[in-house]
Amino acid sequence: MLSLEQVSYYPATASRPLLQQVSMGVKLGHMAVVAGASGAGKTTLLEVVAGLVRPSHGRICWQGKPMGQRQRHRRCGLVFQFPERHFLGLTMGQELRLGHHRLTEEHQSTVLTQVGLNHVSPKLPPERLSGGQQRRLALAVQLLGNPQVLLLDEPTAGLDWSVRESFLQLLGQLQPGRVLVVATHEPQLFAPLQPHCWQLQNGQLKPC
Numbered sequence: 001m002l003s004l005e006q007v008s009y010y011p012a013t014a015s016r017p018l019l020q021q022v023s024m025g026v027k028l029g030h031m032a033v034v035a036g037a038s039g040a041g042k043t044t045l046l047e048v049v050a051g052l053v054r055p056s057h058g059r060i061c062w063q064g065k066p067m068g069q070r071q072r073h074r075r076c077g078l079v080f081q082f083p084e085r086h087f088l089g090l091t092m093g094q095e096l097r098l099g100h101h102r103l104t105e106e107h108q109s110t111v112l113t114q115v116g117l118n119h120v121s122p123k124l125p126p127e128r129l130s131g132g133q134q135r136r137l138a139l140a141v142q143l144l145g146n147p148q149v150l151l152l153d154e155p156t157a158g159l160d161w162s163v164r165e166s167f168l169q170l171l172g173q174l175q176p177g178r179v180l181v182v183a184t185h186e187p188q189l190f191a192p193l194q195p196h197c198w199q200l201q202n203g204q205l206k207p208c
């Protein structure tokens, strides 16, 4: 179980706290949807959980034990909003190997199968993939580290309807054995996956 206990974040560069005593728990095999308007603090929340930034107060725990920044980094895979804009590899295979220089063919094939890209040539440049396939590639990159917590920032943004449907199905398949946290301004799309729904407003989190 992933739990946040009274997490606050008030960076020196902000005029107000971006997160205020945020508490939530998500059990293994479950999904939490954090909904909220633009500027509510959704991305900030994911970044704090992922260990990219240190909270000002509060604890982030795994199975009841507080995790430091490095532990969070190791345990969490964060897929940014529009991840395809940040691809650096010239081919799909290169993109996968960027942070994993010793990636074996077998491991590569396992993650590509997990995300449904096993039929696509790893020699293909990422920009030649469709929008949905690019999102799958970004997920595959994170799955290489076998994260127990998968954090997804606006995973359906910019995808058309049919692509969204199949991407949501994929998220459902990735759920067993993991904790999924989705930040989105369109929470209703995730209803078929029966998530626990939270609302973030001005850095304050409430169940909804």
Ligand SMILES: Nc1ncnc2c1ncn2[C@@H]1O[C@H](COP(=O)(O)OP(=O)(O)O)[C@@H](O)[C@H]1O
Binding pocket: 011, 013, 014, 015, 018, 036, 037, 038, 039, 040, 041, 042, 043, 044, 045
């Ligand atoms: N390091 C920072 N310093 C100051 N303000 C920040 C910082 N990071 C984010 N913000 C501000 O915090 C608010 C919440 O941002 P964000 O987490 O991106 O919200 P959301 O993802 O819900 O749109 C925004 O107003 C943003 O400009």
Ligand SMILES: [Mg+2]
Binding pocket: 042, 043, 044, 081, 153
């Ligand atoms: Mg955001």
